[in-house]
Amino acid sequence: xxxxxxxxxxxxxxxxxxxxxxxxxxxxxxxxxxxxxxxxxxxxxxxxxxxxxxxxxxxxxxxxxxxxxxxxxxxxxxxxxxxxxxxxxxxxxxxxxxxxxxxxxxxxxxxxxxxxxxxxxxxxxxxxxxxxxxxxxxxxxxxxxxxxxxxxxxxxxxxxxxxxxxxxxxxxxxxxxxxxxxxxxxxxxxxxxxxxxxxxxxxxxxxxxxxxxxxxxxxxxxxxxxxxxxxxxxxxxxxxxxxxxxxxxxxxxxxxxxxxxxxxxxxxxxxxxxxxxxxxxxxxxxxxxxxxxxxxxxxxxxxxxxxxxxxxxxxxxxxxxxxxxxxxxxxxxxxxxxxxx
Amino acid sequence: xxxxxxxxxxxxxxxxxxxxxxxxxxxxxxxxxxxxxxxxxxxxxxxxxxxxxxxxxxxxxxxxxxxxxxxxxxxxxxxxxxxxxxxxxxxxxxxxxxxxxxxxxxxxxxxxxxxxxxxxxxxxxxxxxxxxxxxxxxxxxxxxxxxxxxxxxxxxxxxxxxxxxxxxxxxxxxxxxxxxxxxxxxxxxxxxxxxxxxxxxxxxxxxxxxxxxxxxxxxxxxxxxxxxxxxxxxxxxxxxxxxxxxxxxxxxxxxxxxxxxxxxxxxxxxxxxxxxxxxxxxxxxxxxxxxxxxxxxxxxxxxxxxxxxxxxxxxxxxxxxxxxxxxxxxxxxxxxxxxxx
Numbered sequence: 001x002x003x004x005x006x007x008x009x010x011x012x013x014x015x016x017x018x019x020x021x022x023x024x025x026x027x028x029x030x031x032x033x034x035x036x037x038x039x040x041x042x043x044x045x046x047x048x049x050x051x052x053x054x055x056x057x058x059x060x061x062x063x064x065x066x067x068x069x070x071x072x073x074x075x076x077x078x079x080x081x082x083x084x085x086x087x088x089x090x091x092x093x094x095x096x097x098x099x100x101x102x103x104x105x106x107x108x109x110x111x112x113x114x115x116x117x118x119x120x121x122x123x124x125x126x127x128x129x130x131x132x133x134x135x136x137x138x139x140x141x142x143x144x145x146x147x148x149x150x151x152x153x154x155x156x157x158x159x160x161x162x163x164x165x166x167x168x169x170x171x172x173x174x175x176x177x178x179x180x181x182x183x184x185x186x187x188x189x190x191x192x193x194x195x196x197x198x199x200x201x202x203x204x205x206x207x208x209x210x211x212x213x214x215x216x217x218x219x220x221x222x223x224x225x226x227x228x229x230x231x232x233x234x235x236x237x238x239x240x241x242x243x244x245x246x247x248x249x250x251x252x253x254x255x256x257x258x259x260x261x262x263x264x265x266x267x268x269x270x271x272x273x274x275x276x277x278x279x280x281x282x283x284x285x286x287x288x289x290x291x292x293x294x295x296x297x298x299x300x301x302x303x304x305x306x307x308x309x310x311x312x313x314x315x316x317x318x319x320x321x322x323x324x325x326x327x328x329x330x331x332x333x334x335x336x337x338x339x340x341x
Numbered sequence: 342x343x344x345x346x347x348x349x350x351x352x353x354x355x356x357x358x359x360x361x362x363x364x365x366x367x368x369x370x371x372x373x374x375x376x377x378x379x380x381x382x383x384x385x386x387x388x389x390x391x392x393x394x395x396x397x398x399x400x401x402x403x404x405x406x407x408x409x410x411x412x413x414x415x416x417x418x419x420x421x422x423x424x425x426x427x428x429x430x431x432x433x434x435x436x437x438x439x440x441x442x443x444x445x446x447x448x449x450x451x452x453x454x455x456x457x458x459x460x461x462x463x464x465x466x467x468x469x470x471x472x473x474x475x476x477x478x479x480x481x482x483x484x485x486x487x488x489x490x491x492x493x494x495x496x497x498x499x500x501x502x503x504x505x506x507x508x509x510x511x512x513x514x515x516x517x518x519x520x521x522x523x524x525x526x527x528x529x530x531x532x533x534x535x536x537x538x539x540x541x542x543x544x545x546x547x548x549x550x551x552x553x554x555x556x557x558x559x560x561x562x563x564x565x566x567x568x569x570x571x572x573x574x575x576x577x578x579x580x581x582x583x584x585x586x587x588x589x590x591x592x593x594x595x596x597x598x599x600x601x602x603x604x605x606x607x608x609x610x611x612x613x614x615x616x617x618x619x620x621x622x623x624x625x626x627x628x629x630x631x632x633x634x635x636x637x638x639x640x641x642x643x644x645x646x647x648x649x650x651x652x653x654x655x656x657x658x659x660x661x662x663x664x665x666x667x668x669x670x671x672x673x674x675x676x677x678x679x680x681x682x
Contacts, residue, residue, distance in 0.1 A: 063542065063548055140591060184550075193592075193595070194595070197595045201404065207404055208594065208595035208596055209525075209593065209594045209595060209596070211595070215592055217588070218588050218591050218592075219584070219588070220584035220587045220588055220610055220614070227617045228587070228610070228613045228614045228617040229617075230587060230588065230591050230614075237578065237579075237592065238578075243560070243561035246561045246569070246571060247558070247559050247560070247561055247571065250481060250559050250571050251534075251556055251559075251578065252550065252593060253549065253550045254534070254535070254538045254549035254550060254552070255549055255550070269561055269569070272569045273561070273569045273571075276568045276569040276570075
């Protein structure tokens with residue numbers, strides 16, 4: 001019976017999109033109720049309608065309906081630090097407990113001080129050392145269990161809520177809407193593929209196999225009990241950022257996406273590649289311009305680029321020139337999080 | 342309406358599996374009509390039943406229902422030469438036309454003679470040179486178009502039929518049956534991922550993104566018209582054979598399969614890894630022992646191992662010891678191909 005219900009829901013949503021391209025706010029049939037009417041919302045509704053209405057000249061057969069989403073800064077909060085980096089820093093004490101000599105070695109020594117200001121100033125190389133020490137060397141089942149326990153309990157400092165609640169409600173609606181219309185939704189993240197897979201189904205309704213991320217190698221072998229296991233190795237297979245995003249999409253999907261959502265220069269090539277295909281294509285950039293409800297950074301505020309989420313002026317100019325849609329969190333989103341009133 | 346029909350079909354098949362674990366041959370409701378009753382057919386029906394019946398203690402939730410299939414020798418004929426190798430050899434004249442100097446250089450010179458006996462004796466290194474020259478250097482859209490044109494027209498020497506008709510009908514029924522019961526079917530092949538993706542949907546009902554194979558890197562760039570393209574590079578990303586199979590499964594799916602089908606030592610680690618998980622797991626090996634209807638090679642006939650499809654005595658012993666199921670093409674399969682009477 002589950003399939004019947006889902007199918008019915010899809011039909012209802014489909015009909016709604018067909019009649020109300022920019023539907024009245026709050027209407028029961030509006031698939032994007034957390035979006036204000038405007039260019040961005042209209043572009044999403046129109047794109048989905050013309051590519052999924054079988055009478056449309058731009059109809060896309062179901063097997064070609066691929067839509068990709070960056071995660072950090074696009075589907076959930078990335079400030080002041082990527083969630084995965086917080087995980088790795090939190091893991092340091094356990095790693096040091098296993099290898100006590102590390103306690104006196106940098107960058108572990110700095111991390112153990114717990115001084116947030118000092119930790120925030122660690123170099124990229126320091127971070128790489130910490131990532132390798134905390135994300136590799138264990139078998140994949142052990143990693144999954146550790147990461148799951150952490151994500152189930154850790155909380156963000158500002159909102160005092162689990163990180164998994166810091167996803168953007170408007171983007172959750174976009175995910176649901178695309179799926180209801182037969183699109184296969186993928187995460188394409190610069191974050192660790194194995195890490196994001198731990199919670200992607202629960203948080204985004206995206207199964208493990210539809211998460212493409214920065215991926216290290218694993219090596220096949222046998223555990224102490226003789227059972228076959230895979231061990232996470234400190235060997236980079238796919239750096240899923242910049243050109244690595246379309247390259248990773250080819251490796252894991254083998255099709256050019258019809259639509260893509262990002263928020264930074266790390267997404268530039270994915271958005272270019274998507275928009276460069278034939279027929280209607282949708283490339284969207286989320287602009288963080290809401291200092292009150294979330295954070296403001298990037299060129300629209302005249303703020304300097306920050307270490308994360310580098311939405312540069314050059315990227316903004318490219319977006320305008322190539323008819324990518326820029327989503328203003330401040331004006332396009334009625335609310336940011338599901339937990340808001 | 343398509344979904345309704347499929348759902349109905351799934352219910353019918355499900356009911357059939359529930360009541361006729363080893364159903365009478367030819368019964369309308371038998372999901373595996375090209376299989377003779379026996380250990381292998383019974384094992385498949387029982388495995389699917391206990392993992393998909395919600396009242397079963399071994400019930401597996403739908404999102405965890407992953408089944409993987411080797412291609413060459415498991416889903417279609419691999420003798421006397423892998424289809425993809427034939428493709429590469431056929432591509433040599435076009436490559437030489439673009440780079441005439443190659444005509445006098447080995448191994449291209451030998452290939453251009455068209456002497457099948459000599460070509461069959463080329464070394465593995467020679468083959469690698471030919472594969473690199475014929476499978477890389479072009480953009481992925483051009484490769485897709487070339488490979489599609491070839492697979493649509495090329496024919497096998499023995500049966501005088503398109504290679505795409507040389508798939509095993511009993512295995513097609515297994516694919517359909519697993520899918521009808523909510524399993525996601527994957528190809529995990531030592532062959533080229535991009536090559537198999539060209540026809541996987543049409544031949545096996547498996548979409549491009551569910552093909553895991555030996556994969557080369559691609560590089561992102563812009564074509565002469567300024568449009569973004571991906572170019573196939575002679576750089577190995579994933580050697581999807583032996584330990585590379587479970588490693589590739591982790592990269593592309595991130596879950597241990599519940600069931601796996603193979604036919605050679607290249608599949609050994611995938612079958613081990615699959616069988617090594619908790620709960621009911623199914624690992625199956627197809628034994629080529631039917632010289633009349635297809636080919637006979639491997640240890641069961643006391644034949645020496647051949648260059649392709651190395652089903653060794655060691656592998657056979659491991660299968661028996663670990664309760665993998667060996668499928669005899671001669672005795673388990675009522676017919677081999679759909680085109681048989």
